[in-house]
Amino acid sequence: MHPITTVHYLALSAALLLIGTVGVLTRRNIVIILMSIELILNAVNINLIAFSHALQNVNGQVFAIFVITDAVAEAAVGLGILIALFRNKETVQADEIDLLKW
């Protein structure tokens, strides 16, 4: 049985990042987009943890904690905005929210 090396972690992380990015770019539902953003953040977390483990340096973990905190806050704010938006527009489709056009 092969041991789990840093490369495996990085591959997982890259896969998650890819999935998240494609989700952000392609899905129309803002809730899904927010979830995809969470995926991207978690890909980053995996990276941080993997390197922290590999380099035996705890800084990466500290950063991961920060990123989680940040993700929570971001999700809270994002969902709050989303609810306010829904109240006004009665939609959560990102392509229907295009008021910033000139």
Add this chain to the structure above:
Amino acid sequence: MNFLETIWLIPLFPLLGAALMLAFGKTLDPQPRSEVAVAPGVEPVYEHGHGHAHSHGHTHDHGHTHDHGHTHDHDHAHDHGHTHEHEHGHHHHSPLKFLVNLICPGMVLLSFIFSAGAVWQLSQQTHRVHEVVNFTWIAGLPFHMANGQMGSFQMDWGFLLDPLSSVMILVITGIGFLIHVYSTGYMAHDNGYYRFFGYLNLFVFFMLMLVLANNYVLLFVGWEGVGLCSYLLIGFYFQKKSAGDAGKKAFIVNRVGDAGFIIGMLMLLSTVGTLKFTDVNAVLRTGAFTPEVAGIGTLTIITLCMFFGATGKSAQFPLYVWLPDAMEGPTPVSALIHAATMVTAGVYMIARSSALFELTPITSTVVASVGAFTAILAASIALVQTDIKRVLAYSTVSQLGYMFLALGVGAYWVAVFHLMTHAFFKALLFLGSGSVIHAMSGEQDMRGMGGLKDKIPVTFRTMWIGSVAIAGIPGLAGFFSKDEILWQAYSSPKGATILWAVGLTTAAMTAFYMWRMMYLTFYGESRVAPAVASHIHESPVSMTGPLTILAVGSIFAGWLGVPKLWTAFGENFRGFEHWLEPVFATAAVEAAKEGEHSASIEWTLMFTSIGIAVAGILITRYFYLVKPHIPVRIGAMFPRGHRVLSNKWYLDEIYEFVFVDGLCKAGGLLLGAFDRNVVDGGVNGAGWFTRFAATISGWWDTWVIDGAVRLGSFLVKMLSYPVCILQTGRVQGYAFFVVIGVLVFFGYYVVR
């Protein structure tokens, strides 16, 4: 006390009186009815029962009965005496009235005292000219004179006392004072008492400024001021339309003359370079301006313009028409302004400019001719007038014509002499007529008089003296001055037989119309309306006193200028001419030539004029006393002539037609055409041009200015279009570009 240094105070006294009256009179006036002046002949507007309680005491003071029932019955149109009695109860003891009576005549009396003192001190000097300059009035303004030199227009507030102005101030303040005293009686029952005296004092102020001024500009101040006061006083009974109209007429006619005076004055300034009397005379006497024998020169135009001004103020043809209408004013005003003083302003002005008029024989001829013509024209109108004051008004115009005749023939001192004697007897006659009107309860028509001589004896006797004086009976004032004028008109180098003949005819007419007035008023059967007859009473002492003094003056004033022929009288009796000699120095040279005429001619002429005056009186006596139907028959024999005279030669109508209607209508048409073509044309043209310019400007704006701006915006829009399509407003689209960018960066670093 040195009165010569205080001559500037002389006009200030009446000014103070006028200021007090006009500023405080109304507030102090206790009477409840404010400004309802009751003119003679205008029905009083207040109820009668109120006044009767007061009127009793007063009517009994006058010593004649007052029939109540009667006065209520008769027509109130001539209710002057009636109002008089009503008003006395209210006003007789009014403290304000007492104050007015004290201040206004008092101020004029003060002026008279100062004038008399100053004239006395002047007569003690060898060089009988005294000038007091109070301050510089108009600082020196540079200007170009007619000869190209630079002149300086500087006017002083200065006063000049010389023999001429001293005669004038004595006449103005002396006779003015008597008329003020008379007015306290005559106006006693008129409302607006303080206003009347305020205007009267103001008039005296301006008149004194006129004669005491040391330059033409200050003279002009007085000249316009007396015109204003004349207007105010003619229109004193301003509720009467005719009075207001007469005031306006006087004012406007005078302005016509004043325009001439101003032009003459400015041309004189431009020619001589100064308007100060002494300087003008000094320049003219240097000989720099030679007498113009033929042709119209600058000086002739100047003098003609000034004479035109004088015709307005002194009521000469063609501008005399205002004076008869001025009789709408209260009678004391007619006496003071329109007989004794203001109308002599023109005579004074020309006498003052004698050095100038001496140089212009053409103007002198014009002055003499106009004077003679006015004299006979006015006298002929006076022959048929029935209004007692209008007879005197035309008589005044006629007598002023005599003065201008004298001025025109170069006999300046005679003109001033006649001015003075005329002031006495004409003031007397006017005040006497006022006393008659007063007695007749406002009646002015002589056809409603007659037989008054025993009822108002003092008025009758004084007016008798005045009429003898004006008719030219030897021994009284009018004879001396009028005879001297006739003699000068005949003998002076500038005189002519025709001028003398016109003067003589006028003298006959004068005797006729004056005695016609006397006979119609005082003699014969009484034609007085019975309603009026019961009120006839002699005027109070305040009125008869001045009459008596003026009558004395009318007798003796002439003895200052006894004819040279009367060698029995010493030089003292010819003091007037000698007194004025310094003023008319150049004229005296001219007059010296008159010695060529023999004494016998002068005697003949004198007896002719005396004879014609006596004949005039006798004919009148025959016509109006012995055979009263004759004038009626003569009138019927020449209906056209009588009508022409009654209508004053239709001159008012001609003026109405030519100037008021003709000139106004023609002017209106011309003005209309001018308005339509030039004024409207200008406006329309300007409008069209503006529209045209606006069209061009609009085209430029639309296509060039806006075009450039719109081209700029169009280009920006075109260039920005590709960028615009990138902005979709969709978050994911932007995120896509971010990812692309990140990938590009990565690709770059990976490939590198």
